[in-house]
Amino acid sequence: MSKLENLKAELKLLNAEYAKIKTLPPAERGPFGRELNAKKQRLLAAIARAEADAESAEVAPIDISAPAAPNQPFPTLPRGTKHPLMTELDHIIDIYSRMGFDVMESGQLDDEFHMFDSLNFPEGHPARDGYDTFRTAENFIPPAHTSTMQHRALKRYQHRLAEGGQIAVVIPGRVFRNEDADATHEHTFYQCEGVLVSRTATMSDMFGVLKHFFEAYYGESLKIKTQPGYFPFTEPSAELLIEKPASLAGKGDGWLEMLGCGMIHPNVLKTAGIDPTLYRGYAWGGGIDRLVMLKYQLDDIRYFESAKLDFLEAF
Secondary structure (H helix, E strand, O other), X not given: OOHHHHHHHHHHHHHHHHHHHHHOOHHHHHHHHHHHHHHHHHHHHHHXXXXXXXXXXXXXXXXXOOOOOOOOOOOOOOOOOOOHHHHHHHHHHHHHHHOOOEEOOOOOOEOHXXXXXXXXXXXXXXXXXXXXXXXXXXXXXXXXXXXHHHHHHHHHHOHHHHOOOOEEEEEEEEXXXXXXXXXXXXXXXXXXXXXXXEOOOOHHHHHHHHHHHHHHHHOOOOOEEEEEOOOOOEEEEEEEEEEOOHHHOOOOOOEEEEEXXXXXXXXXXXXXXXXXXXXXXXXXXXXXXXXXXXXXXXXXXXXXXXXXXXXXXXX
C-alpha cells in the first residue's frame, strides 16, 4: 500500500474508535474524545500533504499506440462502501424502532395538498414562502420537508386509535430547498420526521422521547432546553436545543438547535379524519446531515453530496 493509502486506512480505524465513547464512564468521555479529535486532525493534515505530493509527482505517460489485450482478465476492482449518511440513518432508525416507532419512507415527488394544504398552510399564506422549493412542469414538488408524509402516516395508522392504541411513526427522507449552497446550507439534504398521536400525548412526553434519542445517538447524558418557534402544523410550537456533547468538547456552556417540534394542530388531525377532541399528538422534524456533521466534526455539509472518494473512504 502507498503512504496515502496507509494514512487513509489509519483514519478509517480512528473513526471507528468514536463508537467507544458511549461505553466509557462519563468522566472519561471528554478526555478520550479530545484525544481522538487531536489524532484525527493530525491524520487529516498528513493526508492533505500526501495528496499534494501525489498530485505534483511525475506520472508516466500512457502509450496510446500499444496493442490492446482483449483476452486479458479484467482487473478486480475494490468493492464499494456504504455512504456515511446511510450508515447513520440506519442507526437513527434503530434507536426509534427500539422505542416502538414504525418507519415510513418519504417520496421524491409530492403534490400541493401534502406539501401545504394537509399541514394547515392557508392558500397564499406567507409561511409557504419559507418552504420555497423546486417544481416540475406538471406542478409536482420535490418535498421541502418530510412533513409531507404526516397526513399519510395519520391516515395509514389511524385504525390503531380505534383499537385503543396509538400512532407512532418516524419518517426519514431526502428533501430539497431552493438554497444557495455553502458550508452550512445545501439544496439537497436528509430529514427525519416523527409523529405520535394518542388520547394522552403531551409535550413533556415528546421532550422525553427526543432527549432519549439524542442521548442514545451521542452516547452520553445530555441536557435539553426549548425556545418558542412557529410552524403552521403545530400549536404550540417549539425549537429543541441540546447542550453541546462532551465528545465534541462541550463543557455544559454551549447549546445547539437541533429540530422543530410541537403539538399537532387540530386542523391537521381533522384533515386526516381524526377527532381532535378525543385525540392529540405531537410531531418533530430535523436534519440528519447536521447530526452527522456534529458527530464527526465535519465543517462542510457539501461533502455528503460531493461524491469525493477521499471523503467517502474515510468512513
